[in-house]
Amino acid sequence: MGDLREICQRLVESLPGGKDHFRPVTGLPVSTYFSAYKAQWMVEHSEEVRAAILEGDALFGTVDSWIIYNLTGGAAGGGVHVTDASNASRTNLLELGSRQWHAPTVELFGLDPGMLPRVASNSEVVGRVKAGPLAGVAISGCLGDQQAALVGQRCGQGEAKNTYGTGCFMLLNTGAEIVPSTHGLLTTFAYQLGPRAAPHYALEGSIAVAGLGISWLKDNLRLIDSADESEALAASVPDTGGVYFVPAFSGLLAPHWEEEARGVLLGLTGARPGPAGDGVRGQSTEGRQAAHVVVVVVAAAAVAAVAVVRGQVQLSSNSCLGFTTRAHVVRALLEAICFQTREVLDAMRADADVSHMSVLRVDGGAAKNDLLMQLQADILHVAVSRPHFQETTALGAALAAGLAVGFYSESFVLTHPPNNSTAFMPAVSRDASEKRYGHWRKAVSRSLALADLAE
Template identity: 45%
Template sequence: MKLSWWPSAQQRQFQNHERKTFGRLRTSCSQTMLMNLKTLDWDPATLKTLGIPGEILPKIVSNAEVIGNVATGWPIKGVQISGCLGDQHAAMLGQVCRKGEAKSTYGTGAFILLNTGDKVIKSNHGLLSTIAYKLGSKAQTNYALEGSVAIAGAAVQWLRDNLGIISSASDIEAMASQVENTGGVYFVPAFNGLFAPWWRDNARGIVIGITRYTTKAHIARAVLESMCFQVKDVVDSMQKDYGNDKNDGVLRVDGGATINNLLMQTQADLSAMPVIRPSDIETTARGAAFAAGLAAGIWKEDFIFDTAE
């Protein structure tokens, strides 16, 4: 079962260790900027420039293959270690994002990835090129465009811990729902700069548009909207780089903050695209399990991608 949010009618109208012993997964290696995304190995020129001996680096393996066994001294000695992905890449696989599909994970920050298929797309709009996943040593590599938002759920924690406007993070939806809009209040949570697509480390947070009419409910709603605006900025950049019409796609979502229905509806309205939330919002563990089961022969790739809907 999946829950979906669609842009409101108004929005739709507007939009008419040793190298031989240890392995490292390709999705993680791609984040180090030491790996060549096309050869899928450490980049000799980069290593030479930085003075890093290639022999000290671990062998790079795919996300779904047996890379060893649990060592002696652990309760599950001998159990195969297979299938491992970085957090956001695991969530992407757990969401079963195919080529052209994007996911956004809402936690302390927000992390958006778009599967670009077998092509590395160089971003001209402030994003990173990375690997989405590679499900086996001989499997096709799926690449991605990635954009990270520094402050998402952390802004809600700030309302609770620093301002005392809410007593718990779960209170924000009810408070923000007391008003129909922000009353002209806008919040930019650049507490320690802005990440993708702006990359402004000197930016600082602001709240503007406050009048005597402003209540804490307006500020709470502005905080929720700030999360959605930031995700929208990243998604818009992805569409420019990938050349995809936003009305043709959907945004798959996961993470703790997605239990907030107002947040999800606001995201759909601002992005003018459907937002789909799975019944299990912790998709990172699901993606790791998919990769491990595939490597262990419990299921085949068709099983994973038949579970999308």
């Protein structure tokens, strides 16, 4: 049975525009990431799905449309089949300009336009809860998570936010203009706060590994005991000691879109023993199971091999020339998150006019890490603003819902509240930042075309 990658490869080879064939219509490249390819897989591999389509008994939608359908009664109670333009824009079936389904693309994926939900704005009453303690309550706000965070951060035209979760998602509000990307970003719908309101569009860069990398250090390599420990440990050394970590565990997303890239840890130098607390684990790690062995590229020619055993980086060497410790590796992972964000921001600068952007607004679980935010400001050489209330995705959805029923005013929803954030300002010179970024780009080049190593 084939997988999604085979479907994507077949389309790339057969469509006249190749990987970018759909970009002029949907803003998206051919990728397993988007819903239409999953739908085509089901059409090709499920007899039940094909039969339901032929009988007119199939509906297709995203998670939000499934939730709304069931809240409003479902199959037995006249459920409403509706989605919003932000979620619809991630299917690869929505024509961005009209914000309606693009019939030729829908049919190319083996679907029928009648199967798809109505596309609503992000702030309007689309139905009411059918039963239960919330029966009769209006469903009046629906947004994709990243677009909701954009609203929650009150990002107007020319402003950007970055959410640091399992991965990173940076969105730049381009206003009413649909900006095609030629630098590896996605052109997407941002929000429309009411059926008669002006639509806003965005450029988006998605990074696969952010908080996921911190979890990987904890769970797979056992270099830290908790995610919170990463900040103090990384801060215990002044820099990474020349270590660069490209966490391309399953390829690189924006702006590279390199599915064959794999993670590499570069610049390691020979270990020297030290007591617990100096960045190398001491006796406190006794009894831990040995972690996976990882193969890396090292800087010192004398180093012969590297492994991670009981949470400690150990290297065999003819002579100890350096001092790479777990603190350097953890700090390198934090910097990798920041470098990947810099790559996305540079792509946005190349695609759109962001000359007046003076601040990057941030949120998400990993944004609580003060060191990470300071490193981000240093590497971007742009101020970083973290709101005191960081649940901006939930806030954005609440603002959209409240606006639709008159609970919030438009000015309240769109105006950024004063004195409501912590600012991180660049603390290194631009030359120093550019030098480190140059080293990062060199490290990325070493991560490409490595997937065949696992064969």
